[in-house]
Amino acid sequence: MNMSAFFFMVYLSLTLVISPAAFASGEHHDDEAEHAHSEAAKGPHGGRLLTQDDFAVEVTIYETEVEPEFRLYLYKNGEPVKTTALKLQVRLQRLGEPAELVQFSPELDYWLGDTVVREPHSFAVQIDASYQGKNYQWQYDSFEGRTTLSARSVEKAGIKLEQTRPGQIHTQLHLFGVVAPVPEQQVQVGAAYAGIVQQIAVKVGDKVTKGQLVASVQNPNSLKNYAIFAPLSGEVTASYVSVGSKVSEQPLLEISDFSSVYVEMSAFPSDTEQLKLGQQFLVQDLHGHQAATSQISYIAPQMTGGHIARARGLLANPDGHWRPGMHVKTDVTVATVDVPLVIKKSALQLWNDKTVIFIKVGDVFEIRMPEVGRSDDTQVEVLSGVPLGVEYATTHSFILKADVMKSGASHDH
Numbered sequence: 001m002n003m004s005a006f007f008f009m010v011y012l013s014l015t016l017v018i019s020p021a022a023f024a025s026g027e028h029h030d031d032e033a034e035h036a037h038s039e040a041a042k043g044p045h046g047g048r049l050l051t052q053d054d055f056a057v058e059v060t061i062y063e064t065e066v067e068p069e070f071r072l073y074l075y076k077n078g079e080p081v082k083t084t085a086l087k088l089q090v091r092l093q094r095l096g097e098p099a100e101l102v103q104f105s106p107e108l109d110y111w112l113g114d115t116v117v118r119e120p121h122s123f124a125v126q127i128d129a130s131y132q133g134k135n136y137q138w139q140y141d142s143f144e145g146r147t148t149l150s151a152r153s154v155e156k157a158g159i160k161l162e163q164t165r166p167g168q169i170h171t172q173l174h175l176f177g178v179v180a181p182v183p184e185q186q187v188q189v190g191a192a193y194a195g196i197v198q199q200i201a202v203k204v205g206d207k208v209t210k211g212q213l214v215a216s217v218q219n220p221n222s223l224k225n226y227a228i229f230a231p232l233s234g235e236v237t238a239s240y241v242s243v244g245s246k247v248s249e250q251p252l253l254e255i256s257d258f259s260s261v262y263v264e265m266s267a268f269p270s271d272t273e274q275l276k277l278g279q280q281f282l283v284q285d286l287h288g289h290q291a292a293t294s295q296i297s298y299i300a301p302q303m304t305g306g307h308i309a310r311a312r313g314l315l316a317n318p319d320g321h322w323r324p325g326m327h328v329k330t331d332v333t334v335a336t337v338d339v340p341l342v343i344k345k346s347a348l349q350l351w352n353d354k355t356v357i358f359i360k361v362g363d364v365f366e367i368r369m370p371e372v373g374r375s376d377d378t379q380v381e382v383l384s385g386v387p388l389g390v391e392y393a394t395t396h397s398f399i400l401k402a403d404v405m406k407s408g409a410s411h412d413h
Contacts, residue, residue, distance in 0.1 A: 040140070043056075043058030043060075043073060043075075044058070044073070045058055045060050045071075045073055046060065047059045047060030047061075047071075047073070048060075048140070048142075050127065050138040050140070052136045052137075052138065053136075054076055054077050055074075055075070055076050055129070055131060055134070055136055056074070056075040056076075056078075057072055057073070057074055057075075057127060057129060057136075057138070058072065058073040058074075058075070059072055059125070059127070060072070060073070060110075061117050061121060067116040068116060068117040068118070068119070068121070069112060069113055069115075069116065069117060070090060070102055070104070070112070070113030070117060071110040071111070071112060071113070072088065072090075072104060072110060072111045072113075072127075073109065073110050073111075074086070074111065074129075074131075076131075080109060081131070082109065083106075083131075084106050085131070085132075086106075086111075086129065086130070086131050087128075087129065087130040087131075088103075088104040088111055088127075088128070088129050088130075089101060089102065089103060089104070089127070089128045089129075090102040090104070090113065090125065090126070090127050090128075091125070091126040091127075091128070092123040092124070092125060093123055093124040093125075093126075094122065094123045095122070095123075095146070095359065095361050095364060095366045096359060096361035096387060096390050097387050100115070100123075102114060102115055102117075118369075118384075118385065119354070119369050120144050120145050120356075120366070120367050120368070120369060121142065121144060122142065122143045122144045122145060122146060122366060122367075123141075123142060123143075124139070124140075124141050124142075125138075125139065125140050125141070125142055126138070126139045127139075143366075144367075145351065145356070145366055145367030145404055146364060146365065146366040146367075146404065147364075147365050147366075147400060147403045147404045148363050148364050148365070149363060149365065149400075149403075150363060151363070157396055157399050158395065158396045159393050159395060159396045159397070159399065159400070160393070160394045160395040160396070161360060161391045161392065161393060161394065162344065162391070162392065162394050163389055163390065163391055163392075164341055164342075164343055164382070164386055164387065164388055164389060164390050164392060165341070165342065165388070165389070166338070166339065166340050166341060166342070166388075167338075167339060167341075167342035167379060168336050168337065168338055168339065168342075169336070169337045169339055169342065169374045169375065169376050169379060169380075169381055170333045170335070170336050170376045170377075171333070171334050171335040171336075171337075171374075171376060172331045172332060172333050172334065172376060172377060173267070173271050173274060173275070173331070173332040173334055174329065174330070174331055174332075175265045175266060175267055175271065175311075175329075175330045175332060176265070176266055176327065176328070176329060176330070177263050177264055177265035177266065177283070177327070177328050177329075177330050178263075178264050178325065178326065178327050178328065179261050179262070179263060179264075179315075179322045179323060179324050179325065179326040179328060180261065180262040180263075180264045180312075180324055180325075181256055181258065181261060181262070181324045182257075182260060182261060182262055182314070185232070185234070185256065185257035185258075185259075185260070186237070186254065186255070186256045186257070187231050187232055187254070187255050187256075188238075188251035188253070188254050189214060189215070189228060189230070189231065189251060189252050189253045189254070189255060190228075190247070190249065190250065190251045190252055191215075191217040191226065191228060191247055191252065192226060192228075193217065193219050193226060194219075194220075194246075194247065194248040194249075195217040195218050195219045195220055195226070195246070195247060196217065196218050196220060196244060196245070196246055196247075197215065197216075197217055197241050197242065197243050197244060197245045197246075197247060197252070198216045198217060198218050198225055198243065199215055199216040199243065200214075200215050200239065200241070200242065200243060200252070200253075201213050201214050201215060201216075202214050202215075202236050202253070203236065203239065204236050204237065204238065204239050205235065205236060206235070206236045207234075207235055208230045208233065208234065208235070208236060208255060209230065209233045210230055210231065210232050210233045211229050211230060212229060212230045213227055213228070213229055213230075214228055214229065214230050214236075214252075214253055214255075215227075215228040215252050215253065216228060217247060217252075228252065230255055231255070232255060232257055233257060234255045234256050234257035234258065234259075235255065235256055235257075235258060236253055236254070236255055237254045237255065237256040238253065238254035239252070239253050239254075240252060240253065240254075258317055258320060258322075258323075258324065259316075259317055259318060260314055260315060260316055260317055261314075261315050261317050261322050261324060262312045262313070262314060262315070263281075263283055263294060263312060263313050263315050263322075263328060263330065264310055264311075264312045265281075265310065265311045265312065265313075265330050265332070266308045266309075266310065267308065267309045267310075267311055268307065268308060268309075269303070269307060269309070272299070272309040272311075274334040275296060275299055275309075275311050275332065275334070276296070276299075276334075277296055277297065277298075277299065278295055278296060279295060279296045279332055279333060279334060280293060280294075280295050280332075280333050281293070281294055281295065281296065281313060281330045281331060281332040281333065282330065282331040283315060283322075283328050283329075283330050284328060284329045284330075284331075285321075285322075285326065285328055285329075286327055286328065286329065290321050292315055292316070292322070294313035294314060294315045295313050296311050296312070296313050296332070297312065297313050297314055298310075298311065298312050298313075299311045311332075331377070337374065339373070339374070339381040340388070341381070341382040341386065341388055342379045342380065342381055342382065343357060343370065343379065343380060343382055343386065343392060343394075344378060344379055344380075344394045345375065345377075345378055345379060345380055346378075346394050346395055347392055347393060347394045347395075347397055348380070349397050349398060349400075349401050351367055351369075351401065354369050355369065355370065355372065356368060356369050356370075357370060357386065357392050357393070357397065358392060358393045358397050358400045358401075359386065359387075359390045359391065359392045360390075360391040360392065360393065361390070361391070365393065365400050367404070368385055368386045368392075369385050370382045370383075370384070370385040370386045371383040371384045371385050
C-alpha cells in the first residue's frame with residue numbers, strides 16, 4: 001500500500017466515525033438503508049415481513065443445498081394463505097443493470113421464484129401481488145457490498161477506473177534467454193598480403209563506418225603500404241595485433257554490427273512443443289528497465305546435453321541497450337483467444353471467500369461476483385456476473401473493500 005492510499009484510509013475512517021458532515025455531503029455507506037434493513041419486521045420463516053391492510057408477504061431467499069431462490073410466504077389476517085388464485089411478481093433493480101422480473105408459482109406452503117437469485121443480493125425490490133380482486137405493492141432496498149465516494153475522494157485514494165470490455169486472453173510461456181550477436185554481422189578483418197603492420201587506426205570500442213581506414217600493412221617485398229578498410233559499419237570488438245607485427249593469414253581486427261541482435265531462449269521439452277515459428281514474444285531486461293518485442297525465427301532441431309532446445313528471434317537494437325551476453329526474460333505468446341468480456345486481475349478482491357470486483361455507477365461502488373474463465377498474466381475472462389461496458393476499479397480496490405466492511409454491510413434477507 002502506498003502512503004497516499006494509507007493516509008486516505010485513515011482520513012476516511014475518522015470521517016466515518018466522528019464527522020456527520022460526511023453524510024450531509026453525500027458521502028455515506030448506506031447506513032440508513034442498513035439500519036432500516038436491520039429493523040425490518042421478520043416473519044415466521046426469518047424473512048422480511050411486508051404488510052398492507054390485512055395482507056402480508058414474507059420474503060426469503062433460500063440457499064441451503066440449492067442455488068439461491070426466492071420463497072415467498074403469504075398471510076391474510078395473520079394466517080397462511082394456501083391458494084393458487086393469486087398473481088405475484090418481483091422486480092429487482094440492480095445497480096447499473098436492467099431490471100429483472102421474477103415470476104412465481106405455488107410450491108408446498110410457499111411461492112417459488114422462477115430464477116436463480118445471483119449474488120450479490122443487492123437490489124431495489126418491488127413486489128406486486130393481486131389477490132381476491134385487490135392489488136398490493138411493496139418497495140424496499142436491500143443493499144450489500146455498497147459504498148459511495150465523491151470524485152474527489154476517488155482521486156485522492158488513487159482508485160483507477162476502466163470499463164469492462166471485450167478483449168483477448170494471451171497464453172504465454174515465460175522463458176529465460178541471453179542476447180547474442182548475429183554471426184553474419186561480425187567480420188574479422190585481415191590483410192590481403194603477408195607483411196608488417198604499419199598502422200592500426202582504430203581501437204576496441206571505436207565506432208567505424210563501412211569504407212573507413214582501419215589499418216595499413218607493408219609488403220616486405222615491394223615495401224609498399226596497403227590500406228585496409230572496414231567492410232561494414234559497426235564497432236571494433238577485438239584487436240589481435242599491434243604495429244610492427246608480422247601478419248600473414250591471421251585477422252587484425254574484429255568489427256561487429258550490433259544494430260540488431262539475437263535473443264537466444266532456452267526451452268524445456270514441454271515448452272518446445274508449444275513453440276512455433278512466427279510467434280510473438282516480449283523481451284525484458286532483468287531489471288525491468290526496458291522492453292521490446294520480436295518473433296521466433298528459428299527453433300533448433302536438436303536438444304542440448306541438458307535437454308534444452310534453443311529458440312531465437314531477431315531484436316532491433318538501435319541505441320545499443322541490448323548487449324551480447326545480457327541475460328533477459330521473455331514472454332512468448334503461444335495462443336490468443338478473443339473473449340466477450342475481460343477484466344484486469346488487479347481489480348480482484350476476496351470477499352467472504354468469494355472473488356469480487358467493485359463496479360461504479362455515478363458515485364456508488366458495489367461488489368460484483370464474476371464467474372471467471374481463462375486468464376493470462378494481467379487479465380481474466382468473465383463468463384457471467386459482471387455487465388459489459390460498466391466502470392470498475394482496477395487499482396486500490398482494497399480501499400473500497402475496507403470501507404464497505406467498516407460500514408457493516410451484511411448478507412441478510
